[in-house]
Amino acid sequence: MVSKAVAKYVHALHLKKYRLRHEAFLVEGGKSVLELLRSGLQTERVLVTVEFAAKLPAQLPNVPVEVLTEAELTSLGTLATNNTALAIARLPTEPPLQPAPGGLLLALDQVRDPGNLGTLIRLADWYGLPGVVLSETCADPWAPKTVAATMGSFTRVPIWQRDLPAWLATLPANLPVYGADLHGDNVHHLTLEPTGVLVMGSESHGLTPEVEARLTQRLHIPGRGQAESLNVAISAAILLDNFHRNK
Amino acid sequence: MVSKAVAKYVHALHLKKYRLRHEAFLVEGGKSVLELLRSGLQTERVLVTVEFAAKLPAQLPNVPVEVLTEAELTSLGTLATNNTALAIARLPTEPPLQPAPGGLLLALDQVRDPGNLGTLIRLADWYGLPGVVLSETCADPWAPKTVAATMGSFTRVPIWQRDLPAWLATLPANLPVYGADLHGDNVHHLTLEPTGVLVMGSESHGLTPEVEARLTQRLHIPGRGQAESLNVAISAAILLDNFHRNK
Numbered sequence: 001m002v003s004k005a006v007a008k009y010v011h012a013l014h015l016k017k018y019r020l021r022h023e024a025f026l027v028e029g030g031k032s033v034l035e036l037l038r039s040g041l042q043t044e045r046v047l048v049t050v051e052f053a054a055k056l057p058a059q060l061p062n063v064p065v066e067v068l069t070e071a072e073l074t075s076l077g078t079l080a081t082n083n084t085a086l087a088i089a090r091l092p093t094e095p096p097l098q099p100a101p102g103g104l105l106l107a108l109d110q111v112r113d114p115g116n117l118g119t120l121i122r123l124a125d126w127y128g129l130p131g132v133v134l135s136e137t138c139a140d141p142w143a144p145k146t147v148a149a150t151m152g153s154f155t156r157v158p159i160w161q162r163d164l165p166a167w168l169a170t171l172p173a174n175l176p177v178y179g180a181d182l183h184g185d186n187v188h189h190l191t192l193e194p195t196g197v198l199v200m201g202s203e204s205h206g207l208t209p210e211v212e213a214r215l216t217q218r219l220h221i222p223g224r225g226q227a228e229s230l231n232v233a234i235s236a237a238i239l240l241d242n243f244h245r246n247k
Numbered sequence: 248m249v250s251k252a253v254a255k256y257v258h259a260l261h262l263k264k265y266r267l268r269h270e271a272f273l274v275e276g277g278k279s280v281l282e283l284l285r286s287g288l289q290t291e292r293v294l295v296t297v298e299f300a301a302k303l304p305a306q307l308p309n310v311p312v313e314v315l316t317e318a319e320l321t322s323l324g325t326l327a328t329n330n331t332a333l334a335i336a337r338l339p340t341e342p343p344l345q346p347a348p349g350g351l352l353l354a355l356d357q358v359r360d361p362g363n364l365g366t367l368i369r370l371a372d373w374y375g376l377p378g379v380v381l382s383e384t385c386a387d388p389w390a391p392k393t394v395a396a397t398m399g400s401f402t403r404v405p406i407w408q409r410d411l412p413a414w415l416a417t418l419p420a421n422l423p424v425y426g427a428d429l430h431g432d433n434v435h436h437l438t439l440e441p442t443g444v445l446v447m448g449s450e451s452h453g454l455t456p457e458v459e460a461r462l463t464q465r466l467h468i469p470g471r472g473q474a475e476s477l478n479v480a481i482s483a484a485i486l487l488d489n490f491h492r493n494k
Contacts, residue, residue: 119478128472153474188492221488225375227400231366234484237477241468241485245435 002047002066002076010047010076013088016140023091025142027154028077030055030084035152037061042090047073052084078144091142097133097160097167104194104243107133109164110205111232114139118149119233120200124157125150127240131158133167133197135211164199165210171197177216179207180235184218187242192219194243200236203229249294249313249323257294257323260335263387270338272389274401275324277302277331282399284308289337294320299331325391338389344380344407344414351441351490354380356411357452358479361386365396366480367447371404372397374487378405380414380444382458411446412457418444424463426454427482431465434489439466441490447483450476 012018013026024044027036030052036043037057046065053067070083077086106124111117117139124132139146141159176196201207221238259265260273271291274283277299283290284304293312300314317330324333353371358364364386371379386393388406415424423443448454468485
């Protein structure tokens, strides 16, 4: 059983306000905790069940580990049940964001659903993108639901939170800024290089006009059925595959 | 306010057992209800708020419409809140499933998450696929969460529930049966025609061995980062885009 102070701290980290204040966040579930321990991120504390303790790496970083019952672990976290592990990690320091980054950066405008955001961070990891730039109106990348949806990719993908239109305005004029648009160019007819910025907006809110004004090319994914649109993570996946098929 | 009998009926339809018994299902949210009313599916009853009533089509099919408060509507359904509409629809009759269907059928093995299932049905709609064949271990396509995740595509995509290995065994020997596999052929090096069957398994459960044994070609989506895998709907989206880029 953890001390009252630790329990209070873990509960506080359910909320963004306290994650920012303490510069820490929660990692829930055995698989994500193992990814955390294998990563370069700093871990403050690990809480595990007896069953999961056996699965911890033999060479643990210098971090306190406490063994709890499943009921205790569940009561501390945000998952419906947790019979494996929960960790407290330090928020990573934002790496410098170059004005003309190499590769293709993913920029997200108003993606407010943490599940979608986590899936997009995982996609950035799959394609080895240099990172993801989030508008201030996106979901919190360090919310437990976002972290869980990244399936471990939160340990590998650099994330920046920016005033998106202002940041886009600082980019070199010749850097391509792509966006998805139902009336854009058919991606199957283009040869796309993974350089510049791909901006994706949420399905319900779309791109803010200030962001849309910064696009240099609009891309369309051809469908042939009657669905009106695709989810933001699905669209991003298809576009990223199209950006990476020529190398 | 609806009668006790109607309230009891709506609550019963939260459960698969009663959806099967009554051959009916729930459609929640204004957008989905409008799609239902525009579709060929049979609607038994529509429940709306005063605000949403004004958005109903002028030419309503012959269906009883009742006006409720938001609180009443919310208490009947499965959504956290519902300030628009809820409808009861008849389960559609399964169309005949041809032994050698034209086009590319999507077959899903053990996709137990209703959100993923709904997203996959929506993808089938986007690409105009002839339909989706579900293993008996998939989530219920008529569960409220699945229906909501299809974003209206539940009205357009034929769905069959089958013993998947047994159904695959009935297909002509020369019909291609594709599946995703990390060690499969790089899709960027193939010219894929949208004919045959694309089988997708869930990320956590994969394909059952009996289904895997029926594959005629394994497909790999090349990534370049460190994420181990992609979600089933994301993978299906990328594969479907690759199947539809040559026509």
